[in-house]
Amino acid sequence: MATQFQHRLVGTIILVALGVIFLPDLLDGKQPDMPEEVVSIPLRPELEPAQAVVAKPAASAETWTLEEVKEAPPEPPAVVEPPPRVVQVTPPAPAAEPVRPAPAPKPVIEKTPAPAKPAPAGGDFIVQLGAFRNADNVNALVRKLKAAGYRVQTAPAVPRQGELNRVWVGPDAKARLEQQLPALERLTGLKGRVMAK
Template sequence: MASKFQSRLVGTIILVAIGVIFLPDLFDGKKQHYQEQFASIPLQPEIGEEGEFEVIPEPEFAEVDLPPEPVTVVIDEPEASNTVSERGTVKVEPAPVTQPKVGNRDSGWVVQLGVFRNFDNANQLVSKLRDAGYQAHVFPKQPQQGDLARVVVGPDVSKSKLSTQLKELEKLTGLKGRLLRFNPLNP
């Protein structure tokens, strides 16, 4: 025989189920149905007033005369500007290539004070050097994962000026720097 608790539980479940099923319909009221109005596409074009179909004009194309022979491009170095000759050839002046002056390639010098794994330490050292009036940099400017930070002072053209600053930099930072050539393409 079922206990009173089981009977009450079954009764409660039945009442809740009836409420979930039928009560929303009672409280919704009268439903309104909406039907979309749409325009149908005509199957045949409309006939004009005179009983004829409207004629769409054909598109007009421009006629282009092509030269009888192929156009060639001639590059002449002595001329200063781009010109077109009567035959249709184009003469283009190439951009002048300037060679670096002798001695400018390796003329810069820097003092490398250290190589750091932690970029925060390198940036703190650079700010300390800049506060003291030195031109200091961290390379690379945009580090990748696993890159090392190099702290340098310079560049300067005068090797002797930087070599005299070595002792001042050692007193300021406690790091023994070394003098290196500066390559602007790969700092």
């Protein structure tokens, strides 16, 4: 025995189905049917049938009527070919060999020996602070040290991401760099070591 809920459910489903089926037709209303315009395109254009041209026997004086002139095909104009042009080709006269100017004497350049590089004003020792693979950390450390007044160098000169980048301070005298070690450690948090360049 079906319950009252099941009856209501079936009724609701039937009403929804009827609404879906008939409601669009009711709301749409009647619209006049628009005649469809059909244009037929011929597969092959119809050509006028070719008319046979009847040649009249030649008489001493030719007389044509107006209808005959209309029916007669026009005569193609005679094609007159121009006589061939003769072009004489004369070989070019041999060019005189160009006169070359005498080579200019080469300037004498005296080589002066390059001046010897002055020794660094302090010594041949550096404080190596560390080696880093992160280029951003290297750049930040270099900025911090330069702002504090230190001479900072890196190898390679332009830090590269993912490669080993060394950072050092110097060159200077060994004694002076050893005195700077505590200040560098406080500034950077890195324990550097003094080594020969």
